[in-house]
Amino acid sequence: KAGVTQTPRYLIKTRGQQVTLSCSPISGHRSVSWYQQTPGQGLQFLFEYFSETQRNKGNFPGRFSGRQFSNSRSEMNVSTLELGDSALYLCASSTGQPRAYNEQFFGPGTRLTVL
Amino acid sequence: LAKTTQPISMDSYEGQEVNITCSHNNIATNDYITWYQQFPSQGPRFIIQGYKTKVTNEVASLFIPADRKSSTLSLPRVSLSDTAVYYCLVLGGATNKLIFGTGTLLAVQP
Numbered sequence: 121k122a123g124v125t126q127t128p129r130y131l132i133k134t135r136g137q138q139v140t141l142s143c144s145p146i147s148g149h150r151s152v153s154w155y156q157q158t159p160g161q162g163l164q165f166l167f168e169y170f171s172e173t174q175r176n177k178g179n180f181p182g183r184f185s186g187r188q189f190s191n192s193r194s195e196m197n198v199s200t201l202e203l204g205d206s207a208l209y210l211c212a213s214s215t216g217q218p219r220a221y222n223e224q225f226f227g228p229g230t231r232l233t234v235l
Numbered sequence: 236l237a238k239t240t241q242p243i244s245m246d247s248y249e250g251q252e253v254n255i256t257c258s259h260n261n262i263a264t265n266d267y268i269t270w271y272q273q274f275p276s277q278g279p280r281f282i283i284q285g286y287k288t289k290v291t292n293e294v295a296s297l298f299i300p301a302d303r304k305s306s307t308l309s310l311p312r313v314s315l316s317d318t319a320v321y322y323c324l325v326l327g328g329a330t331n332k333l334i335f336g337t338g339t340l341l342a343v344q345p
Contacts, residue, residue: 124278153333155335162322162335162336162337162338163279163322163335163338164335165332165333165334165335168333176331176332178332210278210279212278212279219266219267219326219333220263220266220267220268220269220284220324220325220326220333221266221267221269221284223269223281223284224271224279224281224324225281226277226278226279226280227278228276228277228278229277229278
């Protein structure tokens with residue numbers, strides 16, 4: 121069974137631009153969560169989707185948004201990029217709603233660099 | 236607001252047992268505590284989870300006291316390949332959001 125895939129793996133953007141990241145969950149998984157990982161802040165929860173509905177959102181500004189499609193694939197978008205948005209963005213999928221008891225399967229991440 | 240804290244780093248030698256503790260207050264009463272392992276340039280990978288007392292699988296043990304305000308991941312007889320960052324994951328009690336611990340870098344030396 122294929123794992124979680126994220127595209128692109130690496131991305132370089134400049135301040136003010138916008139970016140869209142994509143995540144394809146494991147087949148059969150209906151839940152997708154997104155995380156931002158930085159050396160200073162660690163792993164921070166961005167948002168979670170279950171059956172195309174955003175179920176929860178972390179403490180990030182409105183420039184961060186996402187969506188989930190009927191095939192469970194998910195995208196996240198960051199508008200008006202800032203230098204501080206440089207991070208590894210991780211996507212995780214699970215069979216049920218995002219809970220600590222539902223094992224999350226992580227993709228390799230997208231490394232975003234904002235210049 | 237739930238906070239999860241872990242030691243920043245730990246050093247060990249091959250063959251030793253390593254215990255990594257995560258302190259977490261105000262976590263959801265109806266969810267588990269889970270631990271993940273992360274290698275460089277990879278996403279975190281599930282290790283073990285539990286609700287209370289002790290859980291053991293083929294790679295680790297997890298100890299959770301009755302008040303569930305902390306949990307301890309125990310790695311028996313570590314090897315060089317166990318060098319990684321270890322995270323606890325809980326569900327915040329008030330926020331109902333998943334919260335990763337601050338992460339512990341375990342460095343295993345020969």
